[in-house]
Amino acid sequence: xxxxxxxxxxxxxxxxxxxxxxxxxxxxxxxxxxxxxxxxxxxxxxxxxxxxxxxxxxxxxxxxxxxxxxxxxxxxxxxxxxxxxxxxxxxxxxxxxxxxxxxxxxxxxxxxxxxxxxxxxxxxxxxxxxxxxxxxxxxxxxxxxxxxxxxxxxxxxxxxxxxxxxxxxxxxxxxxxxxxxxxxxxxxxxxxxxxxxxxxxxxxxxxxxxxxxxxxxxxxxxxxxxxxxxxxxxxxxxxxxxxxxxxxxxxxxxxxxxxxxxxxxxxxxxxxxxxxxxxxxxxxxxxxxxxxxxxxxxxxxxxxxxxxxxxxxxxxxxxxxxxxxxxxxxxxxxxxxxxxxxxxxxxxxxxxxxxxxxxxxxxxxxx
Ligand SMILES: Cc1ncc(COP(=O)(O)O)c(C=O)c1O
Numbered sequence: 001x002x003x004x005x006x007x008x009x010x011x012x013x014x015x016x017x018x019x020x021x022x023x024x025x026x027x028x029x030x031x032x033x034x035x036x037x038x039x040x041x042x043x044x045x046x047x048x049x050x051x052x053x054x055x056x057x058x059x060x061x062x063x064x065x066x067x068x069x070x071x072x073x074x075x076x077x078x079x080x081x082x083x084x085x086x087x088x089x090x091x092x093x094x095x096x097x098x099x100x101x102x103x104x105x106x107x108x109x110x111x112x113x114x115x116x117x118x119x120x121x122x123x124x125x126x127x128x129x130x131x132x133x134x135x136x137x138x139x140x141x142x143x144x145x146x147x148x149x150x151x152x153x154x155x156x157x158x159x160x161x162x163x164x165x166x167x168x169x170x171x172x173x174x175x176x177x178x179x180x181x182x183x184x185x186x187x188x189x190x191x192x193x194x195x196x197x198x199x200x201x202x203x204x205x206x207x208x209x210x211x212x213x214x215x216x217x218x219x220x221x222x223x224x225x226x227x228x229x230x231x232x233x234x235x236x237x238x239x240x241x242x243x244x245x246x247x248x249x250x251x252x253x254x255x256x257x258x259x260x261x262x263x264x265x266x267x268x269x270x271x272x273x274x275x276x277x278x279x280x281x282x283x284x285x286x287x288x289x290x291x292x293x294x295x296x297x298x299x300x301x302x303x304x305x306x307x308x309x310x311x312x313x314x315x316x317x318x319x320x321x322x323x324x325x326x327x328x329x330x331x332x333x334x335x336x337x338x339x340x341x342x343x344x345x346x347x348x349x350x351x352x353x354x355x356x357x358x359x360x361x362x363x364x365x366x367x
Pocket of ligand 1: 169211212213214229230233
């Protein structure tokens with residue numbers, strides 16, 4: 001089968017590029033003595049998770065219990081849920097998973113910890129816990145080192161839980177690597193201080209999980225971190241490219257679409273809109289710029305300026321290309337993670353040959 005036998009819209013992954021991205025990240029982590037625990041929210045596919053594990057690091061990250069359930073069913077057995085697991089229903093599922101696999105959770109409240117501890121103690125399982133601190137993303141994580149130590153001491157006393165260390169997510173550092181030096185050094189100082197405070201109280205601090213794709217290759221600027229959780233690096237996307245975090249040669253994934261209408265002057269419509277690409281903006285343009293939703297790799301002068309649910313609106317006024325009905329286009333999406341979540345499968349190709357089909361089994365597993 002070749003890409004010409006595939007219907008559109010379809011996600012196409014250049015396997016050579018993805019394999020090189022996987023290897024490069026694993027080599028970096030080995031060189032700097034870091035554990036690599038890729039965030040699977042990007043690909044949501046046990047097939048890709050297994051390829052990541054084959055690079056020599058056994059664990060992955062999930063956001064939701066539902067994703068972890070699918071991964072465990074498919075033989076991925078070492079998972080950090082980097083998201084507070086709250087509520088009896090989820091906690092029961094979490095403890096069932098802990099009977100089958102190594103499961104850890106990052107959380108930032110006594111309430112979340114107590115909920116898990118109660119059920120874990122009742123079921124006779126032990127859940128590993130990382131106490132989470134906010135390092136500037138302002139999303140989750142307690143606000144100060146003192147509060148983190150207080151939380152960690154409480155977790156440490158709860159039956160059913162085993163405090164293992166610290167989690168954080170520097171997702172706000174979304175800019176070119178040279179500009180990350182100062183904030184990543186500051187993060188390293190914070191982590192070093194936190195670890196010393198934990199040690200002084202006899203708390204386990206040997207697992208420090210951080211990291212994102214933009215900061216991944218600079219993680220050694222934050223001494224004290226022991227693990228990174230990049231998600232997007234197997235594929236990269238237009239936002240990564242636009243922020244100078246990867247090169248075009250390192251972008252492994254595109255969406256293949258078909259031109260379905262050229263009836264309107266200087267416009268064309270392709271067969272993928274907001275149900276194919278997600279509406280995430282191109283971050284480097286800033287919030288005030290007119291939105292664009294992807295790069296047309298066949299001709300970057302074609303502007304993907306709008307979306308209906310099933311129409312991608314293309315502006316041809318700056319392009320010399322004369323698009324024809326039925327012509328296929330390759331689109332680099334703004335943000336790869338929500339794009340993948342909209343599709344049922346990805347096609348891995350070498351050249352034009354389709355060499356594997358990966359079901360996106362964790363798509364829509366939001367619970
Ligand atoms: C908690 C957490 N860790 C790791 C990641 C992965 O980072 P990135 O998306 O930059 O690859 C994310 C992404 O949202 C995240 O939320």
